[in-house]
Every structure is written in structure tokens, then in C-alpha cells.
Amino acid sequence: MKKIVRWHGVIAFIVIVGVxxxxxxxxxxxxxxxxxxxxxxxxVGAKVEIADxxxxxxxxxxxxxxxxxxxxxxxxTNIVEIGRLSVSIDSGNxxxxxxxxxxxxxxxxxxxxxxxxxxxxxxNHKKAAAEKQNRNKGKKQGPxxxxxxxxxxxxxxxxxxxxxESVIRAKKLKEDIQTEQKRWKERLATLPDKKKFEQYKxxxxxxxxxxxxxxxxxxxxxxxxxxxxxxxxxxETIKKARADFNRTINDFKARIAKLSKLPEQDVKRLTDKxxxxxxxVSNISRVVFGEKINRWIETxxxxxxxxxxxxxxxPGPVEPGRKVKLKPARGEGVDVRFREANPMPDFIVRRxxxxxxxxxxxxxxxAKNITLEQNIIGSPATVEFKGSRxxxxxxxxxxxxxxxxxxxxxxxxxxxxxxxYSVSDMDLSANGKFPLHLASAVADLAAxxxxxxxxxxxxxxxxxxxxxxxxxxxxxVSPIMEGIGSALAGIxxxxxxxxxxxxxxxxxxxxxxxxxxxxxxxxxxxxxKQAAQLEEKxxxxxxxxxxxxxxxxxxxLDSMGGIDKDxxxxxxxxxxxxx
Amino acid sequence: MxxxxxxxxxxxxxxxxxGQISLGFCFAMVAGFTPFFSLHNLFVLxxxxxxRINLASFILGLGLFSGIAYILDPLFHTIGLAALSSxxxxxxxxxxxxxxxxxxxxxxxxxxxGSLLVSAVLFIPLYLxxxxxxxxxxxxxxxxxxxLKIVQALKASRLFxxxxxxxx
Numbered sequence: 039m040k041k042i043v044r045w046h047g048v049i050a051f052i053v054i055v056g057v058x059x060x061x062x063x064x065x066x067x068x069x070x071x072x073x074x075x076x077x078x079x080x081x082v083g084a085k086v087e088i089a090d091x092x093x094x095x096x097x098x099x100x101x102x103x104x105x106x107x108x109x110x111x112x113x114x115t116n117i118v119e120i121g122r123l124s125v126s127i128d129s130g131n132x133x134x135x136x137x138x139x140x141x142x143x144x145x146x147x148x149x150x151x152x153x154x155x156x157x158x159x160x161x162n163h164k165k166a167a168a169e170k171q172n173r174n175k176g177k178k179q180g181p182x183x184x185x186x187x188x189x190x191x192x193x194x195x196x197x198x199x200x201x202x203e204s205v206i207r208a209k210k211l212k213e214d215i216q217t218e219q220k221r222w223k224e225r226l227a228t229l230p231d232k233k234k235f236e237q238y239k240x241x242x243x244x245x246x247x248x249x250x251x252x253x254x255x256x257x258x259x260x261x262x263x264x265x266x267x268x269x270x271x272x273x274e275t276i277k278k279a280r281a282d283f284n285r286t287i288n289d290f291k292a293r294i295a296k297l298s299k300l301p302e303q304d305v306k307r308l309t310d311k312x313x314x315x316x317x318x319v320s321n322i323s324r325v326v327f328g329e330k331i332n333r334w335i336e337t338x339x340x341x342x343x344x345x346x347x348x349x350x351x352x353p354g355p356v357e358p359g360r361k362v363k364l365k366p367a368r369g370e371g372v373d374v375r376f377r378e379a380n381p382m383p384d385f386i387v388r389r390x391x392x393x394x395x396x397x398x399x400x401x402x403x404x405a406k407n408i409t410l411e412q413n414i415i416g417s418p419a420t421v422e423f424k425g426s427r428x429x430x431x432x433x434x435x436x437x438x439x440x441x442x443x444x445x446x447x448x449x450x451x452x453x454x455x456x457x458x459y460s461v462s463d464m465d466l467s468a469n470g471k472f473p474l475h476l477a478s479a480v481a482d483l484a485a486x487x488x489x490x491x492x493x494x495x496x497x498x499x500x501x502x503x504x505x506x507x508x509x510x511x512x513x514x515v516s517p518i519m520e521g522i523g524s525a526l527a528g529i530x531x532x533x534x535x536x537x538x539x540x541x542x543x544x545x546x547x548x549x550x551x552x553x554x555x556x557x558x559x560x561x562x563x564x565x566x567k568q569a570a571q572l573e574e575k576x577x578x579x580x581x582x583x584x585x586x587x588x589x590x591x592x593x594x595l596d597s598m599g600g601i602d603k604d605x606x607x608x609x610x611x612x613x614x615x616x617x
Numbered sequence: 618m619x620x621x622x623x624x625x626x627x628x629x630x631x632x633x634x635x636g637q638i639s640l641g642f643c644f645a646m647v648a649g650f651t652p653f654f655s656l657h658n659l660f661v662l663x664x665x666x667x668x669r670i671n672l673a674s675f676i677l678g679l680g681l682f683s684g685i686a687y688i689l690d691p692l693f694h695t696i697g698l699a700a701l702s703s704x705x706x707x708x709x710x711x712x713x714x715x716x717x718x719x720x721x722x723x724x725x726x727x728x729x730x731g732s733l734l735v736s737a738v739l740f741i742p743l744y745l746x747x748x749x750x751x752x753x754x755x756x757x758x759x760x761x762x763x764x765l766k767i768v769q770a771l772k773a774s775r776l777f778x779x780x781x782x783x784x785x
Contacts, residue, residue: 047666054662134720371694371728374701376714 066093070100082117084108085157098129108157109150111340116153120392121146137385144392147403190568193579196312202580203307204300208587211293215594218286222601229279230272235611241265242615266616273612280605287602290595297591301584305577313569313576323534323551326466326474331536331547342542348410349442383411398459399428412443432458449490454498456483461502474526477506487538494545496538503531521564525556620779624673629751633671639747641665641674643740649682650689650732656722657733689735690728697731 062069071091078086089104102123109117122145128138242265249258386409394401403423407415418441426433435455442448459481466474485498509523534551562569628638648661665675686693701710713719723729762768771777 042669043667044669045667047668048663051663051666054666055659130717133717135723371690371697371726371731373723374698374710374725374727376707376711376725379715 063095067091074102078107079159082107082110084110084113084117084159096129098127098132100125100127106151106153106157108153110158113156113158114153116151116157117149119146119148119151120144121148131382134382135384136382138382139387140389142387142390142405144390147392147394149394149396190565190572191312193572193575196308196576197579197583200308202301202304202583204297204304204580204584205587207297207300208584208591211290211297212587212591212594214293215290215591215598218290219594219598219601222283222286222598225279226601226604229276229605229608230612231608232611234272235269235608235615238265238269238612238615269612269615273609273616276605276609276612280602280609283602283605287595287598294588294591294595297588301581302577304580304584305573308576308580309569309573313565313572322557323549323553324547325472326553327534327536327549327551328547330466331538331549335538335545335547339542349448381414383409383414385409386411386415394423398430398434398456399425401425401428401434412441413445416443418443430460431456434459447491449488451489452485452487452496454483454485456481458482466507473510475508475510476502477508479503479505479507479532489542493541494538496536498536500534500536501531502534505529505532507532521560522557525560529553529556621673621676625677628671628673629754634669635748635751635755636744637669637671638674638751639744640668641671642678642747643744644670645675645678646682646739646743647733647736649679649684650686650693650736652723652726652729652732653683655729656718686732689732693731693735694727695731696734697727697729700730700734701725701727 068091070093071088074091075086075088085106085108087104087106087108088102091100091102093100102120102125105118105120105123107117107119109115122143124141124143125139126141128136128140131138242262245258245261245265248261249255386407387405388407390403390405390408392403392405394403401423402425403421405419405421407417407419409415409419412418418439420440421436421438423436424434425431428434433456435453437453439451440448441450461476461479461481463478464476466476479502482501482503483498485496487494487496489495507526507529509519509526532551532553534549534553536547536549538545538547540546644661644665648658651658664670665672700706710725713724724733
């Protein structure tokens with residue numbers, strides 16, 4: 039035994055292990071700090087820094103002071119800054135290679151804080167910029183919000199692009215009259231005419247000459263009766279044709295009467311369209327609030343693309359046996375997973391609390407079940423923030439639920455409610471032509487949204503009370519600006535509703551508010567004089583065109599008068615034979 | 618490194634039991650083939666220090682087998698994955714998977730499992746082969762090597778001087 043065992047080796051072993059343990063204990067804080075900073079920086083694409091970190095063995099946990107995560111798109115700004123972050127880890131599960139954070143407490147969480155030094159990482163910054171450019175290539179740009187033009191067009195410009203109903207109808211009527219005239223000329227040729235009646239006269243003369251003697255008189259009477267019937271029938275045919283003709287003429291006259299009213303209708307229609315800009319300002323809310331909503335959607339889109347790679351790693355349903363990671367990195371192999379007696383995700387934050395310092399005051403937040411493996415725990419991740427009696431708001435409540443228990447059908451829902459938020463000095467519209475400024479207001483906001491495989495569906499209602507709004511533009515530029523400026527000064531409350539629907543990269547934004555009707559009235563009032571002038575000029579121009587066409591119609595109808603005279607003459611000629 | 622080689626050459630040529638040198642090689646193979654920071658390597662280190670195993674051969678072998686392991690990684694992965702995916706062995710793996718000690722050991726990793734299996738299978742053959750080679754070296758080759766001109770030249774070199782210094 040003595041020959042085999044080297045007892046002093048045990049001492050060497052203890053010394054080696056002891057030295058390693060002491061080394062680990064001395065440097066573990068720094069090692070963990072470096073690991074978090076390095077991995078965090080790689081994941082975010084900008085500097086992740088920790089001022090101080092302390093690892094505790096019993097109970098297992100980490101506490102960090104001043105954690106700063108730089109914004110890769112704005113390197114002089116932090117996405118988030120956390121004053122103090124304490125994490126308590128389940129040591130039993132840590133031995134099973136699972137990072138189960140039982141409790142996480144974050145104090146002094148702030149967003150968008152300024153940095154003293156740049157948080158950009160040269161290599162990653164370029165990569166991120168290239169990725170962003172690539173993303174934007176395939177993505178539809180957000181809608182641009184343009185202020186409508188309030189200049190009224192001239193009557194010539196209007197008539198150049200507009201068809202007049204009166205002219206169209208007059209042309210059609212003229213064509214109809216000409217067609218009818220042609221048809222009547224053809225019909226006249228088929229009706230008994232002067233020549234036919236002279237033939238009847240000749241036949242009657244012949245009958246008279248034959249009427250000698252009793253038998254001759256009897257035969258002549260029979261022949262005369264036959265001629266009489268023929269003449270009578272022809273006269274009836276002519277009379278019937280004349281009645282038809284008069285009906286046609288009366289019909290045309292009625293159409294002409296209607297036609298003469300159309301120019302006024304044209305004037306009204308075109309005046310409504312061009313002299314009343316209510317249509318153009320019907321969605322001024324979109325102009326005013328659209329830009330802001332679009333910027334929020336852009337921010338959402340940026341985060342959606344940033345988080346997508348991680349959410350794409352959401353594992354599929356657990357197979358009853360095991361699952362295997364494919365495509366191993368060289369030298370790393372793959373971890374084969376087997377059934378666990380007490381299944382637990384590889385990473386989970388069971389409960390997290392935070393107090394977040396916002397512009398409107400400090401709100402308390404709570405998060406539960408933050409993990410990518412929701413299918414194991416069977417519960418969705420929830421994040422909830424609430425605060426009341428804040429510096430600038432009565433209350434704030436937000437709840438986000440991310441449910442990918444069934445990874446193929448993820449559902450994200452959001453509810454937001456802000457009550458009595460004191461808004462001050464806010465630029466509502468950055469549009470240079472229309473710089474709308476909200477000096478002060480008390481806002482109530484309620485919004486909810488849902489995102490699933492079918493896309494995004496957000497809706498919100500913003501109620502602004504005690505509104506003091508101004509248009510920071512030169513009002514002397516136009517009477518419209520003057521009118522709008524006055525109208526805005528009179529606004530006391532404002533209701534804005536917005537909906538955002540569609541796939542994240544191509545959403546449709548609809549915004550409406552009572553600002554629309556206020557603007558319509560203000561613009562209509564300001565434009566009333568110009569509108570009246572346009573209407574007069576438009577009337578003159580429309581009537582000039584229409585009268586010319588209607589005049590042509592009337593003369594066409596007059597030329598049909600000869601047909602009636604012809605029919606009357608034929609009828610009289612027949613009747614003279616019967617006397 | 619020069620000292621280690623010199624020490625190894627000395628041991629190889631001394632009366633040291635070939636088994637001790639061979640065991641050094643065999644344990645070096647286990648530690649070298651498998652990922653260095655594995656739980657079982659702590660046990661290997663304990664055995665190497667506790668048992669009368671030649672440390673020079675262990676250290677030399679560790680460098681050698683670590684290099685070879687880098688080339689053999691794909692083979693270890695294939696073997697390990699096959700073993701871990703075996704339906705027959707699955708009940709065993711499930712039991713081990715639910716034990717903290719084995720989760721720390723990271724046995725469910727394809728490379729850990731593959732390299733452990735390969736080194737376990739090769740342990741005894743390598744031990745026997747090393748023993749035989751050392752014996753052969755001492756009986757025949759050593760004398761012949763000593764007479765070689767290159768060895769004569771080496772004896773005049775710094776390496777030999779170090780060797781002599783160490784041998785006292």
C-alpha cells in the first residue's frame with residue numbers, strides 16, 4: 039500500500055485546490071463583472087458597464103451598482119441605467135447548470151440618460167449600422183404626414199380637370215334628338231303622302247264617271263265606300279304618327295327643362311369640392327399626432343427587430359424523451375437534454391421588482407416568469423408597472439403579458455392607463471409649416487394592444503382637458519393660419535383616438551380627434567370670402583359652357599318642328615277628300 | 618518545458634516502475650482528451666497526486682493529448698452523441714441527469730461523453746502498450762540510442778547539461 043499511495047500527494051492536492059478556491063474567491067467579483075460586461079456588450083451591440091459587482095456565495099446572489107447599458111443607435115445615451123441591482127439565485131439549481139433567479143430587485147431604473155463617454159463599440163457599431171440599413175431596405179417607410187394646401191384653384195384650372203354634368207347631358211340629348219329626327223324622316227317616307235291622296239282623288243273621279251244607271255250607281259257606291267275606308271285608315275295612321283311625334287317632342291322638351299337646371303348643380307358640386315377645404319383638413323389629427331405616433335411605432339419596430347433573434351430561440355414543445363441542440367460550435371459539442379423529475383428552464387427570473395424613475399414620477403414595477411422556456415413552466419411572462427400620486431400624474435398603470443407557451447402562436451398583450459398627467463411645453467407637430475405647441479393640458483390616456491401571428495393591433499384614447507394650445511407660426515402669412523390660430527386658442531378639451539393595425543413592418547395608422555371638426559370650421563370660416571368669389575366665377579364659366587351646348591340642343595329640337603307641320607298637312611289633305 | 622522533457626528522459630532511463638510512467642500517460646490522456654475544466658479531472662488530479670504516478674509523464678502527456686483532442690473533437694462529438702442518443706442507455710442517462718453531481722460533471726455534453734468513452738476504452742490498451750514500449754526501450758533501444766551520433770551530439774548540448782544537473 040505504501041508503495042502505491044503517496045500520502046503527501048493528498049496535501050499537494052489540497053494545496054492546489056485551496057489555491058484555486060482562494061484565487062476564485064478573490065477574483066470572482068471581477069470575473070463575473072467582466073463576463074456580464076462582455077456578454078452584455080456582445081448582445082446589445084453597445085457598451086454594458088458595471089461600476090461595482092459583488093458575488094455572494096451563501097446565499098447565492100449578485101449585487102451590482104450603477105449598471106449602464108448604452109444605446110447602440112445613440113452612443114451618448116444609455117438605453118437603461120440601474121442604480122442598484124440585487125439578484126438572488128437558487129443555488130441548488132445553479133449546481134444543475136440552471137440559472138434560476140428567485141428575486142431580482144432593481145433600484146433607480148432610468149431610461150434614456152446621458153452618457154459622459156461614448157457607448158459605441160467600433161466594430162459592433164458599424165455592424166449594427168449595416169444591419170439597420172439592411173432592415174430599412176426591405177421595410178416600408180412610415181407614412182409621411184403632410185399639411186394640406188389651403189390655396190383655392192382658379193375656375194379655369196377646375197374646368198380643365200372636371201367634366202360638367204350639364205355639358206355631358208346636353209351632348210347626349212342633342213345626339214338623341216338628331217337620331218330621332220333621322221328616324222322620323224324615315225317614318226315619314228312610309229306614311230301616306232300628297233301623292234297617295236292624289237291617287238285617292240283620281241280613283242274617286244273615276245268612280246263618279248262610272249256612276250250611270252242603277253247598276254252603275256250601286257257599283258260606284260261600293261267602290262266609293264272602299265276608297266273612303268282606305269282614306270280613313272290612312273288619316274288614322276297619320277294622326278297616330280303625329281301623336282307619337284308630339285309625345286317625343288314633349289319628352290325632349292321635358293329633358294331640356296331638366297337640363298337647364300344642371301349648370302347650377304355643377305356650380306354647387308364644384309364649389310363644394312374646391313371652395314370648401316373641409317375634405318382637405320378632414321384628418322388634421324393625423325397631421326398633428328401622426329408624426330408622434332409614427333415615431334413611437336418606429337421605436338417599437340427597432341425593439342421588435344432587436345428582440346426578434348432572442349424570441350426566435352424560444353424552444354419548441356418538449357418532446358416526451360429528450361431534445362438535442364443541433365449545429366454545435368467547434369469544441370463545444372451539444373447538450374442532450376433528458377426528462378427531469380422537476381422540469382425547470384435553463385434561465386428564469388421568477389420575480390423581479392423595480393422602481394423606475396420617469397419624467398412623471400417614480401413608478402413601481404413587477405415582473406414574473408421571465409424565461410424563453412414558458413412551455414416548461416406553463417405560465418406567461420408578465421410585467422406590470424403602477425404608480426399613484428406621482429409628481430406629474432394622478433396614476434399610471436401598465437401591464438404587458440408575453441405568452442409563448444405555445445411557441446408557434448405567441449400572443450403579446452399590453453394595457454396602459456395614465457390618469458391626470460400634467461402635460462407642459464410639448465411640441466405636438468414638428469412640421470415646419472404647422473408647428474403646433476401644447477403649452478399645458480391634463481391628459482388621460484387609455485391604450486391597449488395585442489400582437490400575434492396576424493400582426494399588431496393597437497388602439498388608444500387620449501383625452502386632453504384644460505388645454506392651452508398655440509400655433510407657433512407667423513399668423514399673418516394667410517387668413518387660414520389666422521383662423522386656425524384663433525380656433526386653437528378657443529380649444530379647451532381634445533379627444534384623440536388612434537389605431538395601429540397590421541404587420542409590424544407595415545402598419546396602418548388611423549388617428550381621429552375633435553380637432554378635425556374645429557379645423558374644418560376654422561378653415562371654412564377663413565375661406566368663406568374666397569369661396570364666394572370662386573363660386574361666382576365658377577358660375578359664369580360653367581353657364582357659358584352649358585348655355586352654348588343647351589342652345590345647340592334647342593335649335594336641333596326646333597328643326598324637328600317641320601315634321602309636325604308635314605304630318606298636319608297630310609292629315610288635312612286626307613280629310614278634305616272625305617268631305 | 619525543457620526541464621520536463623529532461624526529467625521524463627531521466628525517468629524513462631531510470632529504474633522507475635514502467636507502470637508509474639504508463640499510468641501518468643493514461644491519466645494524462647483522460648485529462649487531455651476531455652474538457653480540462655471538468656469535474657472528473659479534479660478526481661484525475663487527486664489520483665495522480667495520491668498514487669505513485671510519474672508526474673513528468675503526466676504533464677508531458679497532458680500537453681500531447683490536449684493537442685490530439687483538438688483534432689479528435691468531431692469524433693468525440695459523434696461518439697458522445699450516439700451514446701447519449703441510444704435508446705437502450707436512455708434510462709441510465711435520465712437517472713444521471715437528475716443527479717446534481719452528474720449535472721456538474723456535464724456528462725450530457727456530446728464531447729465530454731465522447732472523450733470520456735474514448736479515453737476509458739483506450740486506458741488499459743495504452744497502459745499495456747506504454748509498459749511494453751518502455752520495457753523494450755530500456756532493454757534494447759536505450760543502449761543503441763546511446764551509441765547514436767545524434768545522441769552523442771545531444772550529450773554535448775545544453776539539454777544534456779540540464780539533464781545532468783537534474784540527475785545530480
